[in-house]
Each structure stands twice: as C-alpha cells, then as structure tokens.
Amino acid sequence: MQGLYPLFTAIPLAAAFLNLLVTKVNKKAADYIAFVVAAVLAVMAVRMLFEAPFSYRVGGWSAPWGILLVSDGMSALMLTLINVVSLLAIVYSLSYMTAYTAKPKYYSLFLLMIAGMNGVVMTGDLFNLFVFLEIASIASYALVGFGTEHEELEASFKYLILGTVASTAILFGIAFLYSMTGTLNLPDMARQLEIVGINRAVAFVIALFIMGFGLKASTVPFHAWLPDAHPSAPAPISAMLSGVLIKALGVYTIARIMFNVIGPNGMVSSLLMFLGALSMVVGVLLALGQSDFKRMLAYSSISQIGYITMGFGLGLNPAVPPAVAALGLFGALYHLINHAAFKSCLFLCSGAFEYRTGTRNRFEMGGLMRRMPVTGAACSIASLSIAGVPPFNGFWSKLVIIMAFMQAGYYVYGSVAVLVALMTLMTFIKLQSSVLFGQLPARFAAVKEAPVAMVVPLVILAMLCIGLGIAYPLFGESVLQAARDSLLDKLAYMGYIIGG
C-alpha cells in the first residue's frame, strides 16, 4: 500500500475525466464507473487503517524540495471516513439522481470532490493543500447548484462568494507563512516556526487561517452559507457536504495546522473553544424553529461542528494537564466520526422522504413510519444518536467531551455542552414527532418504501451509528488513539521530513 498511496487522488481524478469520455458513447456507464471507483477507494482506505505511519515523496524528490504526502493516524482516519461515506452516497445516488438530468456530469463532479478531499487529508505541503482544497470547493460549488432552479443557484452563488473569500484568506496566510519560513513543506515549516516562535506575524496568520478554514468548516461567525447551501444540494451531496466536506476542508485543516505546525497555544485554544461554544448554541437555537427538514439538519450541523471545534480547542490548551487535553481531543475525534455517520444518515433519510413525498416541509409530513418502515427506523436511530441517547454513538462522544471540560475546570463550557445536548434532543424529538409519527396526511396514503439502492446505505449508516457506540473496543484503542497521538506528537510530524 505504501508505494501506491498517491492513487487516492490519482484514481478519482482520472476516473472523473474518463467518465465524461465514456459517457459520450454510453450514458449508462457513468453509474458503473463511479460505483467501482468509490468501492475500490473505500477498500483501500480501510486497509490504510492498518498501516504504520509513513511519508511518500512525489516524483522521487526528497522532502523540503518536493511534495511530501504524509500518512499517519489522523490522515488514515479521515481517508476512511471520506471514502466510506462517499461510497454510500454514490450507491444512494444510483437511484436518487434519476430525477435529475446530466447524470455523468454529476458523477464527474462527485469524483473530483473526492479527489480534492483525499488530497487535502494526504498532503504534507501547504500549497498543495490549498490546490486540493480549491478542487474540492469548486466541485462542491457546482454540485450545490446542480438543480439549477432559483433556490439552488442562489445558494450556490452565496456559497461561491463566501468560499472564494475564504480561499483568498487562506492563500494570504500561506503567502505570509512562506515569507517567514521560506518553505511550504508542513513538517519543515513546523521546524522553522520553532525557531521563529509565535510573533505578531504568526498571530496574524492564525487569524487568517481561523477565518478561512473556519468558513469552510462553518463555525459561527462564518456560518451564513451553510444553511442555504446544504439544503439546496441534492440529498447525497448534502450528506457529503455535512458528513465529510466541512470536516476534511475545515476541521481537519485547522487541526493539522494548529496542532502539528504551530503547536499548542493558549490564544488559539481559547479562541477555538469560544467559537465552538458559540456555534453550538447559535446552531441549535436556529435549528429549533425550522420547518424545512434539511435546513433543520444543516443548522444542527453547525451546532455539532461546534462540539468538535471545542474539543480541539481543549486539546490545544497548554495550561491544562496533558491527559485532560488529550481526552478533549479524543472526544472531538470520536464525535467527528460519529457526526459523519449520523448526519449523513439523516440527510439521506430526508432525501428518501423527499423522493417519495415530494416535500421537505416537516409540518406537511407525518406518520411516515408506517409507510416507510426501514427509512423511518434508520431516521430514528440516527436522530437518537445525534440527540445523545445512551446506547448510541453520539452519547459516548458527547460524554467524553463534557467530561474533559469538567476535568479541565471549564465548568461554563461543560454546562453549555450539556445544555446544547438537551436542546438537540428537543429538536430531534420535534422532528421525529412531526415526520415519523402522528397523523398520516391523506395524500401520502399511497407512499411506498424507498428503492433498494437508497435503503441499503441508510441501513449501513444506521448500523454504523449503533456499532460505533457499542463496538468501541474494536476501534477505539487502535484507530482513534493513533489519530489522537499523531496530532499531539509534533516532533514525530517534524520527523517525516527525514523519512520517506
């Protein structure tokens, strides 16, 4: 596997263009190409979890000159997350996207988005990261507007403008860092920054990065695009955007740069904790009053991203004992994979309901549990998970984060997290009662269960929601702790410049 590491971006990139060529001859081929590529990538990504950390020199050029690809615990975790969720989303698209025209173009954009996200989590070079981030972003701008109706285009345009501003801020930060350190290689940059120290210019770069990557991750002051963009996209794309894109482009990049390059820092820590808490509260308050199913989920994404950001903030804090900081980081990583599972599942469920009933307004639905039992069951499992009901995965990760904050002595943040968990429960009980239970409207009396290709990913994700909670000993020790250690060990990250 080590020698073939770059294939994670090369395969989807090549397949995206091959797809457009082949579908000039045969329109049906797009489905098969996309499915086969996603399946191969998912299998490769799961295998990456069992690899020891290594680095790869692209083109045989050694580290400070060439581009370095790094594989450590965190990269392997994100790769698995991205490729598994995208495989499920592509399986779902096989029948969901029949309602849209230009299916080959949809799959090509989807594959480009996968290539971009894989590149972002693999690379060890700051400018390379920017390029892959732009590839994934441009593909996602186009996918959000894929319906080309009034709302979709408006949402896409808003997302495009704000996303471009974010990219500009990131590029500005990269230019500053380059002028200070004279390198773009992340491990090398970490070493140079040890010498420079945290001066005012580095603080400015941190501010630019928190704005730029924070906008991609939609933490609260920068969240305006998300509630428009995520509901407007087709359902599998909403699942991808909420499930992995904001994490790969926003949360992962912040974590990688703050932990491994700049290093633990009190200012960044308190900023991230504050932004996280703000996102949690604002997101859940706005989610409560929504009537649109998907818009409610989008606001709740902001709130859940707040938990992750807050956990990362605690992990960065040099003032608390290392064990507590590590616990906060661990909780954040655990919540990151859990959120990918239940939020993708919820968005796919909303798509299945929309596919059968033709509406997204939750007050127009009702009693769908009886007509669509499998989708309904998956939806309730995912809702219970996100609300933090004990046996499911969301409960454990929220518990870990809250415990870490209580141990660190941040009682206010800890109680905010508890309060937001309760309000999330309230939001999703409202959602359940209006969509799944209650009176079935007469016009939905003939509604059938969703097609098989749409139900299978839902069932798998719902099982993941249970499995990630119950089967913790299977992956917690190995996968999550490897990811946590790779973020906390800055010296090991600097060492990748020598190896590879």
Add this chain to the structure above:
Amino acid sequence: MATKPDIMISDGPKGMTPIVKTVVRFAMGIIFMFGWYIILYGHLTPGGGFAGGVILACGYVILTLAFGKELGLRKLSDMGASIIDNTAALLFAVVPMFGFLFGWYFLNFLDKGRPFQLFSAGNIPLYNIFIGFKVTASLFAIFMALSIFGRFVSKLVDEEEEG
C-alpha cells in the same frame, strides 16, 4: 459534415466587416504558430502549456468573433472541444501513474537529454502539450458556453415564457 466550403462562410454576411476579416486571416497563422511555439518550448523559455493554450484559445475566439459562430464551431465544435479537453486531462492523470513502474508517482522517467535542447527534460514537454490541448479546448468551450450558448439558453427561456 456541412457541404459548404469554409471560404463561402467566411465571405458571407455573418461576422464583422471585411477589414477585420482580412486582418484576422493574416493574423490567424501567426497566432497559432506563436501559441504552439510557447507550448513546445515551455520547458526552455518562459511560458508553457497554460500560456500557450490561452493564446491558442484566443485564436479560436478571434476566429469566432470575426467570422461568426458557424465557422468557429466548424473549426472546433463543442463536442470536439469536450473530447479533447477530457482526453488531455485523462492523459495528464494517467502518464504520471506510469511512474509507479519506475518507483515513484510523477517520476520523470523519460530520458532527460541535454539541457536547452528541444527534446530534453523528460516528461515535462509531454505534460506541457497535454495542458496546452486541455486549456485550448476548455477555454474555447467556456467562451462558447458563456457567450453563444448562454444567449441561446436565455432566448429559449424567453420563448418558453411567452408561449
């Protein structure tokens, strides 16, 4: 394909005045030659696939502006542009994969030759040519999509609303 020869379309009433058409006829060859020069010498002098491709695409754009869309689309149809675009991108993604045979992805595995010769620098001229094709085709396709087809779509929408 259409039966009319190019000269009948270019001398027809479509497009701009005879002055512009005559100048474009003179300039056309030079523009294309210059574009290809920039692409092929990309590894030796300033320029390269992207810059040369932009020049070539501008050549097609000038052709379209001077003689009308009929001639422009006959020289490089939207279907042809799409095929060239995707093939070049596919080649650019696949050729580095051959590097795996020699050890590393994106390895420059062809013979490097002597510096400052046209046939030197291994794979790099190859990549320049792919990029040149891709940029030419995609920029011309973007131009067509935004100007001519874009207007066409709006007109269709208008007709739909009226009728």
Add this chain to the structure above:
Amino acid sequence: MILYFLTLVLFVMGVYCLIAKKNIVKKIIGLVIIDYAINLFIILIGYRRDGVAPILFKDMPMEEFARHSVDPLPQALVLTSIVIGLGVLALQVAICLRLYEKYKTFNMSEINRLKG
C-alpha cells in the same frame, strides 16, 4: 514598502467593491481584484532588486547565486493561483448568467428567496 502598501490599497478596493456593490457582476469584479492583490503580494515576496534568473550554472559560486537570484517558488505559486482563479471566475460567471435567466436581474437584494 510602497509596493506592499499599493497592494494593500488594491486589496481594500476589492473588498469595498465586494461589500458595497449590489450588482452581482460588480461583486465578481471585486473578488477578481482581491485575487489579483493577493497574487501581486506573493510575487512581491519573491522579488529582489537586480536579481538574476534562478538557474545554477556549473561555474557559479553557490553563495553568490543565493545572494542574487530571485525566489522562483512564488512565481510558480502565482501561476497556479491564477489558473485556480480562472476556474472560479468561469464558474462565477456561469452561475451569474443562470441567475439572470431565472431572476431577470443582477441586483443581489432582489435575489432573496432563501432566508437566513
């Protein structure tokens, strides 16, 4: 220093254009100006007065080369960033055209079907 200041002026002009103008075409122009300001800034990082091209010949001492040659990396970065900017610009204009088809206006305050 004056060059950096002028770049900053360009950047601020772009931000003003992006924020204050209602017309979406003007907003796109603002974004392009911001993009160019950043590109100029990156070029200025690698700039060196009386610099030579960064090609190391065999008879050239290494120290003198390091002292006089310009930094080639920012130029490569700017080329990449220009290409990315072109891609984003094409997408922006395309969406702008489709928006005009749907809403029959370029005024951002009239394109308001989605509420916050």
